[in-house]
Amino acid sequence: MSKRTVSVWTDNRFWVRSAAWVTGFAAMLLIWLTFDTLSQISMGNDEDLKNGIAKRVPGPTVINYKITYEMSDKRGHEVPVIGGKEKFFGKDDWSEEEARALLHLGKLGSQAKNCMNCHTLLGNGAYYAPDLTKAWLDPAWGPTGPYLGMTGKDTKEEAMAEFLQHPSQYPTHERMMPDLKITADEAKGLVAFLKHMSSIDTNGFPRNFGKMSTDENGGLTLREKRGAQ
Numbered sequence: 294m295s296k297r298t299v300s301v302w303t304d305n306r307f308w309v310r311s312a313a314w315v316t317g318f319a320a321m322l323l324i325w326l327t328f329d330t331l332s333q334i335s336m337g338n339d340e341d342l343k344n345g346i347a348k349r350v351p352g353p354t355v356i357n358y359k360i361t362y363e364m365s366d367k368r369g370h371e372v373p374v375i376g377g378k379e380k381f382f383g384k385d386d387w388s389e390e391e392a393r394a395l396l397h398l399g400k401l402g403s404q405a406k407n408c409m410n411c412h413t414l415l416g417n418g419a420y421y422a423p424d425l426t427k428a429w430l431d432p433a434w435g436p437t438g439p440y441l442g443m444t445g446k447d448t449k450e451e452a453m454a455e456f457l458q459h460p461s462q463y464p465t466h467e468r469m470m471p472d473l474k475i476t477a478d479e480a481k482g483l484v485a486f487l488k489h490m491s492s493i494d495t496n497g498f499p500r501n502f503g504k505m506s507t508d509e510n511g512g513l514t515l516r517e518k519r520g521a522q
C-alpha cells in the first residue's frame with residue numbers, strides 16, 4: 294500500500310486556523326491602537342502645564358503661555374514648545390474654567406460660522422484660504438507683520454480679534470475674507486481657539502508653516518510666506 298502525502302497547503306484546517314489567528318490578532322491590535330489613540334488625544338489640564346508635562350493636546354489654560362516651535366532631531370520635524378507665561382487679552386492668569394468657557398465659545402463660533410468652508414483646521418476643511426492650524430504663529434501678526442499696524446492694536450490677540458470682526462477692512466491677500474458678523478466676544482473665543490490649536494502636537498503638520506521666530510523679529514512677512522508656498 295502506497296503512503297499518500299498530504300501537503301499542509303491543501304489542508305482545509307490549516308487555512309481555517311490561519312484565518313482565525315489573523316483575525317484575532319488584527320482585532321487585538323485595533324483595540325490596543327484605539328485605546329492608545331484615546332490617551333494620546335485626550336486633553337491635558339492646568340496641573341500638567343504647571344508641572345511641565347507635555348501633552349499632545351494641552352489643557353485650555355495653555356492660552357496663558359507663550360507658544361513656539363522647535364526642531365526635534367529625534368522626530369525629524371518641529372514640535373510645539375510651551376514657554377513662559379504671557380498675558381492674553383490683558384489678563385494674566387485665565388483660570389481653567391474661564392479658559393475652558395472661552396475655548397468652548399470659540400469652538401462653537403468656528404462651527405456656526407463654518408471657518409472650514411474656506412480654511413483648514415487640523416487637516417479638515419478647504420484650501421481656499423490659509424490653513425488655520427498654526428495661524429496663531431503666523432508672523433503676519435507679529436511685530437514685523439502688517440496686522441498690528443493696520444488694526445492699530447498693541448497685541449496679537451487684539452489684532453486678530455479686530456480682524457475677525459471686520460476682515461474686509463484689512464485685506465492682505467488677493468482673496469478677501471468676508472464679514473461674517475462675528476461679535477467681539479465670539480472673536481475673543483475664536484482667537485483663544487486658534488491659540489490653543491497652535492499648541493497641539495500635530496506630528497509636524499502642516500509642514501513648513503510660516504511662523505514667528507523665537508525672538509519674534511526674524512519672521513517672514515505674509516507676502517513672503519505666500520510667495521514661498
Ligand code: HEC
Binds near residue numbers: 406
Ligand atoms: C468665505 C471664506 C472664509 C470663511 C468662511 C472664513 N475665512 Fe478666514 N480668511 C479667508 C480668506 C480669503 C483669508 C485671507 C484674507 C487676507 O489675508 O486678507 C482669511 C484669513 C483669515 C485669517 C488670517 C490667516 C493667517 O494666516 O493669519 C484668520 C486668522 C482667519 N481667516 C480666521 C477665520 C475664522 C476663525 C473663521 C471662522 C469663524 C474664518 N476665518 C472664516 C476666508 C474665509
